[in-house]
Amino acid sequence: MKALWIGAAGLMGLALLPVQAQKSSADAIAEYRKMLEDGNPADLFEAKGEALWKQKRGPKNASLESCDLGKGPGVVKGAFVELPRHFVDTKKVQDLESRLVTCMSTLQGLNADEIAKTPFGRGEQENVTALATYVAAASRGLRFNLPQAHAEERRMYEIGKRVFYFRGGPYDFSCASCHGEDGKRIRLQDLPNLNKNPGDGIGFAAWPAYRVSNGQMWGMQLRLNDCYRQQRFPYPGFGSEATIAVSTYMGVNAKGAESIAPSIKR
Amino acid sequence: MAADPMRIRAQAQGDKAVVRVLMSHEMETGQRKDSAGKTIPAWFIQEVTAAHNGKTVLNAEWGPAVSKNPFLQFTIKGAKAGDKITVNWVDNRGEKRSDEATVT
Amino acid sequence: MQTLHPMKILVVVTMVLALAGCTSLPSSAELDQQTVVAMKASFRDQGIAKVDRLNQDLGQRACSSPVAPGDDVVKRIESESMATIKWPTGGRYLGDWREGEKLAQNGRGMTWTDASAAPKDNGANCYNCHQIDKKEISFGTIGPSLWNYGKLRGVSDVTDAAAAPIVQYTWGKLWNSKAYAACSNMPRFGHMGLLSEDQLRDVMALLLDPKSPVNQ
Numbered sequence: 318m319k320a321l322w323i324g325a326a327g328l329m330g331l332a333l334l335p336v337q338a339q340k341s342s343a344d345a346i347a348e349y350r351k352m353l354e355d356g357n358p359a360d361l362f363e364a365k366g367e368a369l370w371k372q373k374r375g376p377k378n379a380s381l382e383s384c385d386l387g388k389g390p391g392v393v394k395g396a397f398v399e400l401p402r403h404f405v406d407t408k409k410v411q412d413l414e415s416r417l418v419t420c421m422s423t424l425q426g427l428n429a430d431e432i433a434k435t436p437f438g439r440g441e442q443e444n445v446t447a448l449a450t451y452v453a454a455a456s457r458g459l460r461f462n463l464p465q466a467h468a469e470e471r472r473m474y475e476i477g478k479r480v481f482y483f484r485g486g487p488y489d490f491s492c493a494s495c496h497g498e499d500g501k502r503i504r505l506q507d508l509p510n511l512n513k514n515p516g517d518g519i520g521f522a523a524w525p526a527y528r529v530s531n532g533q534m535w536g537m538q539l540r541l542n543d544c545y546r547q548q549r550f551p552y553p554g555f556g557s558e559a560t561i562a563v564s565t566y567m568g569v570n571a572k573g574a575e576s577i578a579p580s581i582k583r
Numbered sequence: 584m585a586a587d588p589m590r591i592r593a594q595a596q597g598d599k600a601v602v603r604v605l606m607s608h609e610m611e612t613g614q615r616k617d618s619a620g621k622t623i624p625a626w627f628i629q630e631v632t633a634a635h636n637g638k639t640v641l642n643a644e645w646g647p648a649v650s651k652n653p654f655l656q657f658t659i660k661g662a663k664a665g666d667k668i669t670v671n672w673v674d675n676r677g678e679k680r681s682d683e684a685t686v687t
Numbered sequence: 688m689q690t691l692h693p694m695k696i697l698v699v700v701t702m703v704l705a706l707a708g709c710t711s712l713p714s715s716a717e718l719d720q721q722t723v724v725a726m727k728a729s730f731r732d733q734g735i736a737k738v739d740r741l742n743q744d745l746g747q748r749a750c751s752s753p754v755a756p757g758d759d760v761v762k763r764i765e766s767e768s769m770a771t772i773k774w775p776t777g778g779r780y781l782g783d784w785r786e787g788e789k790l791a792q793n794g795r796g797m798t799w800t801d802a803s804a805a806p807k808d809n810g811a812n813c814y815n816c817h818q819i820d821k822k823e824i825s826f827g828t829i830g831p832s833l834w835n836y837g838k839l840r841g842v843s844d845v846t847d848a849a850a851a852p853i854v855q856y857t858w859g860k861l862w863n864s865k866a867y868a869a870c871s872n873m874p875r876f877g878h879m880g881l882l883s884e885d886q887l888r889d890v891m892a893l894l895l896d897p898k899s900p901v902n903q
Contacts, residue, residue, distance in 0.1 A: 356654030360590050361607045471712055472721075479722035484747040486740040487797050487804075487881060488874040489865075491751060495829065503815045503827045512753070532651040545730075549797045551740055552733035559729035562722075 359450055359527040359579035362534045366451025369444050375425030384420035386413070386452060397456035398576050401565045403467040410473040412564045414538045415556035417448050433555040437539045442555075449536040450525045453578040461522060461571045470565065477566025480559050481511070486549040492563065494548075496520075511567050518577035521567040526580045534579070537564055591684035593668045600662030600686045602633065604655045604670050612647035627675055628653065634669040635659050662686055734799035750870035761869040768866035771878045772859050780854050780891050781845055784900070787811075787893030790886055791819055797881065806883040811876065811890050819893065820900045829872060837895040838902040845895055857894060861887050 370381045370393070386396035387404070401412040407419055422429035427441060435442045465471050484491040495503060496511040509515035516522075525536045535543075541560050545553050553560050587607035594601050606628065613625025625647060633641035640659055655670075662668075669683040713721065730738050746764040749756040756764070793810025795801060801808065813819055816829035819836075826832075836857075842850045859866055862877030876882045882890070893899050 355603050355656065356605060358605060358607075358652035358654075360605050361587060361652060364590055365587060468712065472718070475712060475718045476722050476725055479719060479751070480726065482751045482753060483722065483726060483743075484751045485743055486736075487879045489747055489750075489879075490874075493753070494872050497753070501827070501829050503829065504825045508829075529650075546736075546798050546800065549736065549740070551730040551736045551738045552799060553730055557729035558725040562725065 357527055357579070357581040358532075359454075359525070359534060359581060362447045362450040362525075362527070363454045363579060364451075366447035366449070366454075369448050370451055375421070375427045377424065377426035379424050379426075381417075381420050381424060381448070384417070384424060386416055386420075393452055393455045395456055395459060397453045397578065398459045398461045399463055401470075401473070401561055401568060402464050403469045410469055410561055410565060412537065412556070412561050413449050413452060414445055414536050415561065417445055417452070418556065421445075437535075437542070438533065446525070446534050446536050446539075450534060450579045453525050453576070456576050457578065459576055461568060461574050461576060463565065463568045463572065465569060473562045473565040474569050476558070477562035477564070480563045481566055488549045490548040490550075492544070492548075512570060514571050514574050517575035518580065519574070521564070521571040522574040522576045523578060523580045523582070525578050526582045528582050530583055535582075586678060586680045589670055589672075589680060589682040591668060591670055591682055593662070593666075593684050593686040595662065595664045595686050598661060598663075600659050600666065600668075602657055602659060602668055602670075602684075604633075606653050606655070606672060606680070608651065608653065608672075608674065610647070610649055610651045610653060614647070625675060628672045629675050630671075630673045631655065632671045633657065634671075635662055636666050637669075735797070735801060735804045736799035746865050746869060755870060764869035765866055768863045768869075768875075768878070769859070772862045772866060773877060773884075774855075775858065775884055775888065780858055780888065781896055782885055782888030782892045784889070784892040784896045784898065786886075787889035787891070787899070788820065790882070790890055791893060792823075804880075806881060806886060809881050809886075811882060811886065812874070813890070816873070822900065833894060834901060836901055837897065837899070842895055842902075843897055845897075850895075854891075854895060857891060858887070861890060 370384075373380050383390040385391075385404070385406075386393065387399050387402045388396050397413060400416065401410050403410050404416065404419075406423075411419065418429050418432050421427040421432065421441070421444075432441045432445065437446070463470070465474065481492040482497075484494070491497075492511065495501070495508050499510045501508045501510075509520035511520055521537070524540050525534060526540075527534050538555055538560060541563065542553055542555075545551075589607065590605040592603045608628055609626055610628065611623055611626040613622065613627075615623045617623055627647050627649065628645050631641070631643040631645060632639055641657055643655075645653075659668075664686050666686045667683055668686060669681060671679065671681045673679045712718070726741055727738065730741060732738055743751070745760075746768065749760050749764060755761070790811040791813035794812045794815055796809030796812075797804060813833075814823060814826050816827040818826040818828075818832040818834055821834050837845075837853075840853045842853055844850060845854055856867070860873075861882075863875045864871040864873035865875060874881060876890075877884075877887060893901055896902070
């Protein structure tokens with residue numbers, strides 16, 4: 318199975334070499350996706366997330382079924398493609414994962430700070446990932462449409478743009494170093510230009526995703542975390558302002574892009 | 584059963600049914616070493632069986648070559664909507680999982 | 688004529704100010720400041736990657752924008768960067784291209800999962816962004832192709848005085864890329880202590896040695 322997926326990933330990589338005509342690259346991607354439509358282990362995380370959403374847990378012995386993800390308490394469908402957004406109760410712009418932690422804390426009595434400090438893939442962070450996968454799946458096929466009506470949403474967009482261009486560390490990298498231009502790649506990995514809508518199911522529209530190479534389910538927080546690691550930056554806090562701002566920047570830029578999350582990646 | 588449930592979908596297609604199964608399992612090969620240099624013990628599904636309305640239709644012996652969270656797809660002749668499909672697995676630790684689905 | 692009650696005026700003025708606050712963004716300079724504050728508050732030390740990595744030098748700060756800095760700032764960054772270049776001891780520019788290829792293939796080093804920041808534990812990361820030896824098909828396109836680098840520049844003997852400008856430019860570019868392009872995407876391998884003199888000599892050889900596969 319792994320060999321098939323790695324083979325398919327290789328096929329996609331070669332298909333996307335610039336020497337190919339635009340049309341055949343698009344065909345190759347569509348073919349690759351068809352091959353992987355079934356058997357995305359993200360489904361397992363989606364199922365787990367759905368169970369967690371409905372399960373009474375924590376000191377308050379409550380479910381998450383009245384959690385407000387931005388479209389009203391308990392409304393899951395359509396919420397993913399409007400995040401990050403401003404929330405009146407917390408008075409800040411939140412992304413999916415930090416909003417889930419807010420609900421786990423206020424509705425279930427779990428400790429938000431503890432969850433934020435827990436490494437990815439462990440303890441409650443595993444549950445946050447599964448819940449994020451479930452919520453994202455409920456918006457599959459919908460198009461990104463983040464709100465920018467609130468001043469704080471617009472401010473976070475502007476902060477996000479500056480975060481995106483912030484150069485630092487021993488390599489002088491910013492997000493823009495890799496994701497600031499069309500048609501670039503690292504080795505054979507295509508890099509979407511995240512200053513604009515990179516297309517359906519690409520970039521912001523592809524995460525959470527199951528990564529075959531390490532058998533892990535990654536939400537956007539972990540995706541950003543690993544980006545910063547490779548940028549040679551210090552460690553971004555879970556749900557920190559920089560990560561939410563840059564997610565807002567990418568999400569607003571992706572307006573109109575179709576979400577394929579949770580997807581499958583090499 | 585301690586392991587996470589399988590996801591089974593069974594679709595009737597004419598005189599057959601296509602069954603797709605996603606299993607949640609680490610499928611540890613026993614070749615990897617942890618950061619301390621110790622070998623991570625092998626832990627993988629060894630036997631898979633599938634039944635259609637109680638009758639065994641598939642028997643598989645797996646090994647460490649099958650990857651984590653395995654995906655299995657097979658076709659059953661003569662299965663129709665409403666029929667019951669059961670999938671079982673047993674791993675090298677003796678842990679088991681059994682899940683069922685109805686053909687739609 | 689009815690005079691407006693002072694309270695009414697106060698209420699109206701406050702509402703106008705409040706509305707203005709609600710709908711207008713902070714100024715660009717304020718947003719820049721808020722970003723620096725947000726960055727510092729959002730990151731923590733992990734392994735060898737410390738938060739002081741977010742302290743920007745002139746070039747990093749000036750190039751943190753989709754808009755290029757003004758000519759005077761560009762000139763200053765480039766001249767200051769040029770002044771940092773340490774030329775190789777003994778005037779020996781080239782090492783072993785075989786080691787250079789290994790360094791070019793190696794993308795490790797300087798992340799929080801790397802145990803040390805010592806040059807000997809770092810790769811040069813070249814293939815992530817560049818094509819170098821044509822035999823390697825897994826190359827990036829963030830930087831230009833370096834295939835036939837020395838050959839295309841007419842370098843047949845690196846000790847020849849005619850080759851000196853190219854040899855020196857190449858060393859300088861590897862040591863501090865910003866000396867030649869203020870906002871270059873390329874890391875400063877010498878200036879930031881990423882690679883040692885000998886490692887740089889090996890990369891130089893990969894690019895300039897007439898016997899290197901890159902120049903066949």
